[in-house]
Amino acid sequence: MTKIDWYILRKFIGTFIYSLMILLVISVVIDITEKVDDFMNNNLSLRTIVVDYYFGFIPHIAALLFPLFIFISVIFFTSKMAYRSEIIAILSAGVSFRRLLRPFWIGAFLFGGLLWLGNRWTVPNANRIRTTFENTYIHARDEGHTIYDKTTRIDSFTYVTFGSYDPNYHSGSNFVLERVEGLDMTLKIRADRISWDSTQKKWRLDYVSLRRIRGLKETWWSKQDTTLKLALTPKEMEEAKNLQEAMTTPELDRFIAREEIRGAEGLNIYYVEKYRRTAAAAAVVILSLIGAIIASRKVRGGSGLHLALGIVISATYIIFLQFSTVFSTKANLNPLLAVWIPNFVFGAVAIWLYMRAPK
Numbered sequence: 001m002t003k004i005d006w007y008i009l010r011k012f013i014g015t016f017i018y019s020l021m022i023l024l025v026i027s028v029v030i031d032i033t034e035k036v037d038d039f040m041n042n043n044l045s046l047r048t049i050v051v052d053y054y055f056g057f058i059p060h061i062a063a064l065l066f067p068l069f070i071f072i073s074v075i076f077f078t079s080k081m082a083y084r085s086e087i088i089a090i091l092s093a094g095v096s097f098r099r100l101l102r103p104f105w106i107g108a109f110l111f112g113g114l115l116w117l118g119n120r121w122t123v124p125n126a127n128r129i130r131t132t133f134e135n136t137y138i139h140a141r142d143e144g145h146t147i148y149d150k151t152t153r154i155d156s157f158t159y160v161t162f163g164s165y166d167p168n169y170h171s172g173s174n175f176v177l178e179r180v181e182g183l184d185m186t187l188k189i190r191a192d193r194i195s196w197d198s199t200q201k202k203w204r205l206d207y208v209s210l211r212r213i214r215g216l217k218e219t220w221w222s223k224q225d226t227t228l229k230l231a232l233t234p235k236e237m238e239e240a241k242n243l244q245e246a247m248t249t250p251e252l253d254r255f256i257a258r259e260e261i262r263g264a265e266g267l268n269i270y271y272v273e274k275y276r277r278t279a280a281a282a283a284v285v286i287l288s289l290i291g292a293i294i295a296s297r298k299v300r301g302g303s304g305l306h307l308a309l310g311i312v313i314s315a316t317y318i319i320f321l322q323f324s325t326v327f328s329t330k331a332n333l334n335p336l337l338a339v340w341i342p343n344f345v346f347g348a349v350a351i352w353l354y355m356r357a358p359k
Contacts (some may be wrong), residue, residue: 001067001103003097004090004103005102006094006103006104006205007241008103008104008107008161009103009106009107010119011063011077011081012073012074012103012104012107013075013107015073015074015076015077016063016069016070016073016111019069019072019073019076019217020062020069020083021162022122023061023062023065023069024058024061024062027058027061028054028057029056032320035138038137038138039137042137044137046318048079048178052129052132052133053133053134055129056127056128056129056130056133057126057129057130057345058126059118059123059126059127060123060127060130060245063118063119063123063280064113065311066115066280066284067115067280067283067284067287067317068112068287068314068317068318069287070108070178070284070287070291071287071288071290071291071314072291072307072310072311072312072314073287073291074287074291074295075291075295075309075310076295076303076306076307077297077307078292078296078306079292079295079303079307080303081296082295082296082297082298082299083299083303085299087100087296087298088298089301091358092258096291096355097167097264097296098229100296101289101293101352102209104288104289104292105285105288105289107288108284108285108288109162109285110257111284111288112281112282112284112285113281114283115280116150116277116280116281116283117206117278118248119278119280119281120248120249120276120277121248121249124245124246124247124249124251124252125248126246127242127245127246128246129247131178131242131246131348132246133273134187145162146164146165146166146167147166147167148163148164148165148196149162149163149164150162150163150165150237150266152232152262153261153262153263153264154230154231154236154262155231155261155262157166157179157180158177158178158179159177159178159179159180159182159263160161160177160178160230160232161174161175161176161177162175162194162237163175163176165237166290167234167238168193169195170196170198170234170237171194171195171196171319172194172195172247173188173191173193173224174192174194175190175191175192175193175195175205176188176189176190177228177230180278183188184213185213186212186214187211187212187213187258188210188211188213189205189208189209189210189228190205190208190209190210191206191207191208192206192207193205193206193207194206196233196234197227199226200225201229201231201261201286202228202229202230203227203229203232204225204227204228205225205227206225207222207224207225207226207298208223208224208225208226209221210222231332232237239342244269244270244274245273245286249277251272252270252273252274253274256270257322258272258276266329268328268332268335270341271328271335271336272325272328272329272335272338275335275338275339275340276325277338279339279340279342279343282340283317283342283343283346284344286312286315286343286346286347287346288348289354290313290346290349290350290353293349293350293353293354293357294306294308294309294310294313294353295301296357297357297358313346317342317346320341320342320345320346321339321342324337324338324341324342325339
């Protein structure tokens with residue numbers, strides 16, 4: 001690391017932190033204007049709003065736009081260096097373009113690693129704070145609606161169906177439990193009503209009938225009521241919004257493994273979130289390289305032209321990412337491929353730009 005490397009790296013870090021601070025202030029102000037009515041309607045104190053919401057909101061929005069603001073920051077300070085002929089002087093002194101990119105690589109991997117670690121642990125915990133607050137005060141009127149015809153697999157052989165389920169009272173009706181081993185049904189339980197017993201941590205069934213089948217032998221009985229212990233809790237019955245964002249990566253892995261055993265559908269949204277956390281860190285490196293190559297050339301338009309080009313590339317990246325993730329969650333595109341398509345495309349662009357850059 002030479003003085004030039006440290007000079008560029010300090011520019012990289014300082015410009016990004018400055019840009020990020022401006023972004024966060026603007027984001028918080030916009031969010032406050034959108035939610036001020038909800039804050040006032042719930043009579044929330046300033047401490048509650050700051051501690052119980054914005055401590056979670058700020059890491060969330062910072063991680064969400066982290067790669068794009070890295071990109072804009074690199075373009076901004078590099079174009080300034082090019083405009084002042086600093087890069088021309090460095091190259092004229094015999095430094096190769098590849099060598100010039102070393103501090104950019106170091107900064108990109110530094111910030112990429114920081115984002116990767118944050119996406120795995122810090123940001124999910126912050127999202128847990130944010131989503132808990134939103135579900136309690138912002139979206140409370142939208143929560144708690146009755147769920148109809150919900151079927152879930154609770155282990156390798158057992159399926160349960162709720163004809164209806166009210167998450168407010170933790171109770172439902174037209175409950176059916178079926179145990180299937182191979183191609184044969186060995187157990188079927190029906191109940192007119194089902195409710196959660198919070199003291200015993202069991203489900204209480206009313207007007208129950210049970211059929212047990214062993215080959216050609218079948219037994220049947222009915223009871224007024226009984227209790228049943230299931231690998232299912234009321235919390236798992238609730239259709240929480242953005243649940244995947246509030247789980248750390250180890251928690252997300254365990255959740256996906258459990259839901260796969262249950263045979264749950266619609267898991268692509270969880271896979272997309274899992275793979276996105278690594279892909280976003282890789283995007284920091286790719287976009288930093290693109291920004292450095294684009295902005296290192298001195299052009300007549302100066303920084304304004306570079307920034308305009310950076311905004312266009314950022315918008316294109318977001319469009320690619322949105323399209324691919326929607327295709328994954330709605331059309332069963334492979335989640336790993338979906339989140340990495342933008343990186344593959346822009347990685348190819350980075351290589352092409354590097355090959356054309358003056359050495």
